[in-house]
Amino acid sequence: MNRCTTDTHQSEEQGIFLPPAVKSIPISVLKQNGLLQALAEGPNGCTEADPSAELLQAQEEWEAMESLQSGIVGTSAGHVPLIAFNEALQYFQTADLSECRKKIQPTVQRRGLSAVAHFFFGPPRLHQQLQGERDLALAIAQCGLDNNEKVHMRILQTIYKKLTGSRFDCPRYGAHWEELGFQGLDPGTDLRGTGLLGLMQILYFVMDSRTLPLARDVFKLSQHESQNFPFCVMSINITRIVIQALREEHLSRECNRRQQVIAVLNDLYVATSLRLYVIWKTQQKTISDSGFVLKELETFAKKKPKQLLRYLEIYMSGRAVSVIDGGFQHPSPSSGVHSPDLNSAVGNSSKEINFTGVCDPQVEMEGEARLI
Template structure:
């Protein structure tokens, strides 16, 4: 029987021979009861079966010793001579597998591997292929004007958005109504990508925790800061950190946000810039440029970056602090919506200067002191003239007078 054959193999000497020098094959007849122990003899007073089925000496012998003394070869040896060649191959395979055990490296579970970065286009494609019909029914893509304001806008306002661009525009406002969904892999990848690109980390971070404050969220859950701009706020930040030309600017702004005295919450500030961009799109301040380029998302992205650049330059050159945030944001919003073409040209000039190795200089037309409106820059009065100082607040917490005529979604 097979079990008896294994017993006989155990009783054989460790070098494949019995104590009296006979080959193992002569002993493995399936019924042998020779009492050869590990050294050729079993302990006195015990039979072979006690050593195999009881507290055998084999159990106390280290596996490495069994390997070194050739026991695996003995165990693999069969009881029939005609199978010797086949069994030899099996023994060789067993030896190779055993040797390979020493070089096996631990495998990292798939779930613990870092989440791959996601591009803006990949994230946008996710929303383009997702059913957003429920959200689309509740959007307000244009500002509702009545009375004289409606007549004035009709006669002197910008042209209507081309019909073929309305679907793209509506998608933008639908994304702005999407909340952060932990069950959506694309959502979590966007969040992780923003964190990694800003901090330089290669590893994922927990979904909740104080580490989010490092990149400018106001608490342990980034979702709470998205109530004003929805997922579009994260999409704009993703565009800023994933576009190769924009990434150096993103890091400059992020570095300023960590300044000892001029610091500000980077992500929340970014969401406020997204809010300004949404207002500009709803008030049709970007319509002319969208029609010219025959796109909406691209124009909105660049307007967001251009406005963020403008705020960065004002904040840095005029040494603004967190107490100035509300006032600065209001002035930047007014200027950007009234001068969208100028804002976009400034961004183009800034990037061109960077490409030619001009370094990070302030744009020549960026005000370094209080500027008159006729010179194109925002007029930022001294702190004493601003009344009560404002603490930096999230987009969703802005008082109505800070949101202007257009209401955020």
């Protein structure tokens, strides 16, 4: 046994360990400062001439972990610039989404009496010149998160920085995404119900200076000690509601009036998030109420989208918005939401409804309609 081995055994017997501060340092920093090499050296700085198989395997594992920490395997970590919503949208307008477009179902297919009733009494059809924009939105909703697409990664980083206030990039995978309200270490696994449109709407929420304060208020409420809920999962569920309202043609009248589709989708998303915030805060909702609240949000967004959008305008103008008797009211000009004595907007139900997961949403729809 050489001296290095002897000294190492002595260190183990004496209970010498790396301090916690060293353990928490990023792997790349450890390598740059020679600390990883020190792990393979004895206390006197001597190393074995031929590294063992165990040491080589450990080195490979460290390098693999470093690649994971950098965010995307094969690329080095660096400063990722923020991306505005319009820039991200321009990317999707020019990207090849042909495969995604093959999967979309622009409208819900109705049959029998439902089709007849919708034809005579339903909302107007979307103007032909707007159908391309509608199909683009639905194609984005079919687009998965791609590590090799820089714009996708910039969207993720922007959301993280704007919600947390961090100036630094975060790893592509990790528990920090759970802190933002995703269900796991990889946000991409939560997007199967809404695709990149789920992230795009969060991006709009946090990058518009008018809506950012509300986004941060909702995010802060989601971290409440007793009223907490997964912010990003809830947000993606709201995007799912918006998509369904579009496909069921509940938004056609407003889109035709404004001659826009994606802008209407974004406004309805923010308006629904506002309603979620007011209900959740004023009625002391908790995670056990989330499924029922989401169902109420879906019903309201489909039946009264114009009213939702109207009260978003009121809120954005600086007047308070509160929920009462199943609707909104604005009691007085205010800079915040203050309405302690409100009647329930969603009522009581003896049947418990579980939280709607974004990966396998349960949606009752007519005919052969499916959630995209």
